Amino acid sequence: MSSALRQADRLRTVRYDIRGPLLRRAREIEAAGHEVVKLNIGNPAAWGLQAPDAVVRGLVEHINDAEGYSDARGILSAREAVSDYYTGRGVVGVGPDHVMLGNGVSELIVMTLQALLDPGDQVLVPSPDYPLWTGAVRLSGGTAVHYRCDEEDGWQPDVADVAAKVTPATKALVIINPNNPTGAVYSRETLLALLDVARQHGLLVLADEIYDHILFGSPDAPVVHEHAAALAPDLVVLTMCGLSKNHRAAGFRSAWLAISGPRERAADYLDGLELLANMRMCPNVPAQHAVASALADRASIDPLLSPGGRLREQRDHALRRLNAIPGVSCVEPRGALYLFARLDRAVYPVDDDEALVMDLLNAEHLLVTHGTGFNLPTPDHLRMVFLAPVEVLDDAADRLERFLAGRRR
Numbered sequence: 471m472s473s474a475l476r477q478a479d480r481l482r483t484v485r486y487d488i489r490g491p492l493l494r495r496a497r498e499i500e501a502a503g504h505e506v507v508k509l510n511i512g513n514p515a516a517w518g519l520q521a522p523d524a525v526v527r528g529l530v531e532h533i534n535d536a537e538g539y540s541d542a543r544g545i546l547s548a549r550e551a552v553s554d555y556y557t558g559r560g561v562v563g564v565g566p567d568h569v570m571l572g573n574g575v576s577e578l579i580v581m582t583l584q585a586l587l588d589p590g591d592q593v594l595v596p597s598p599d600y601p602l603w604t605g606a607v608r609l610s611g612g613t614a615v616h617y618r619c620d621e622e623d624g625w626q627p628d629v630a631d632v633a634a635k636v637t638p639a640t641k642a643l644v645i646i647n648p649n650n651p652t653g654a655v656y657s658r659e660t661l662l663a664l665l666d667v668a669r670q671h672g673l674l675v676l677a678d679e680i681y682d683h684i685l686f687g688s689p690d691a692p693v694v695h696e697h698a699a700a701l702a703p704d705l706v707v708l709t710m711c712g713l714s715k716n717h718r719a720a721g722f723r724s725a726w727l728a729i730s731g732p733r734e735r736a737a738d739y740l741d742g743l744e745l746l747a748n749m750r751m752c753p754n755v756p757a758q759h760a761v762a763s764a765l766a767d768r769a770s771i772d773p774l775l776s777p778g779g780r781l782r783e784q785r786d787h788a789l790r791r792l793n794a795i796p797g798v799s800c801v802e803p804r805g806a807l808y809l810f811a812r813l814d815r816a817v818y819p820v821d822d823d824e825a826l827v828m829d830l831l832n833a834e835h836l837l838v839t840h841g842t843g844f845n846l847p848t849p850d851h852l853r854m855v856f857l858a859p860v861e862v863l864d865d866a867a868d869r870l871e872r873f874l875a876g877r878r879r
């Protein structure tokens with residue numbers, strides 16, 4: 471008799487709770503004929519925030535040139551556009567040969583870690599984090615060591631904690647800026663201090679900057695995003711970004727990686743990365759043709775972000791509504807697409823935040839994500855996407871408020 475097929479032991483420690491038991495349950499509720507308000511995934515087009523025409527045209531107009539494999543690193547015109555983009559923003563020495571395209575930043579995260587880690591190697595990852603980072607470190611056989619981000623300080627990384635957690639086994643430092651789930655945009659001082667830790671210990675810097683253009687500034691209170699690579703030309707920095715968020719084309723699965731700094735010091739590692747790029751042949755070619763048009767059309771999101779713009783209004787409205795719920799507080803996100811709300815444990819005695827959001831889903835048909843799903847150690851946060859129109863966010867806030875009223879101490 472043959473035994474049941476089981477997943478690899480390696481996967482037992484890998485989690486990606488944004489989609490998981492909660493989403494499975496949401497599908498069951500939908501299959502039973504109910505509508506679920508799903509505020510769990512940062513997918514702009516799903517909420518009518520569509521990719522600019524120019525980005526779509528980039529793909530459509532080249533569809534007949536896209537039948538064959540491309541260079542494993544990606545087509546030259548896209549790599550040139552990425553190189554020009556970073557050069558124009560103060561990152562020195564990134565030519566088209568130092569750019570690699572991917573099927574989303576997700577693929578690049580997995581590849582960069584698979585190429586780097588042996589069992590026992592450590593990677594410094596923020597807590598909370600976008601959980602693919604922790605998951606991909608573990609998938610690659612490494613250990614994710616979480617450094618603290620300080621909610622009292624607008625969720626800026628606690629650099630002393632980062633420095634204290636470096637060991638001889640530490641290989642890399644992950645910086646997610648603007649941050650998912652917190653919406654923090656890191657100050658220049660914080661970035662310089664983080665980069666200094668990487669410099670002192672010879673760490674590879676992995677900079678996930680997928681929200682680098684989604685910033686909620688105003689003329690009197692500008693929010694500036696600084697590229698880690700521009701601040702540390704002497705370090706090997708892998709900067710990642712793509713079309714999913716800034717350009718609202720998550721379904722194109724198109725992204726890039728720019729390798730800056732003293733690449734000769736990382737030659738062997740970069741050979742390994744190229745091997746992995748070759749093994750997946752190339753990224754989806756039609757979507758690569760949207761990269762140059764996206765970077766040429768970079769500012770198309772600005773009207774959505776500035777005061778009066780749709781994303782800005784939605785962020786402000788959802789923030790107001792959540793902060794008005796007794797015992798709920800939420801740091802104002804300065805970038806990205808999420809509210810990361812804290813539940814005061816003196817008001818809500820929660821021990822299991824995943825169970826809490828499952829109960830919320832069952833009771834109110836509202837899907838959000840629990841904070842521990844982002845590797846936060848305490849079960850007292852939840853993340854809500856603010857991509858939906860104001861009426862939907864209002865309805866979601868009503869549902870959450872009603873549910874939490876029954877959970878108060």
Ligand code: PLP
Binds near residue numbers: 649713
């Ligand atoms: N990095 C961060 C911080 C994200 O929030 C996401 C998606 O939500 C990704 C990477 C993956 O993006 P994609 O694979 O669509 O490029």
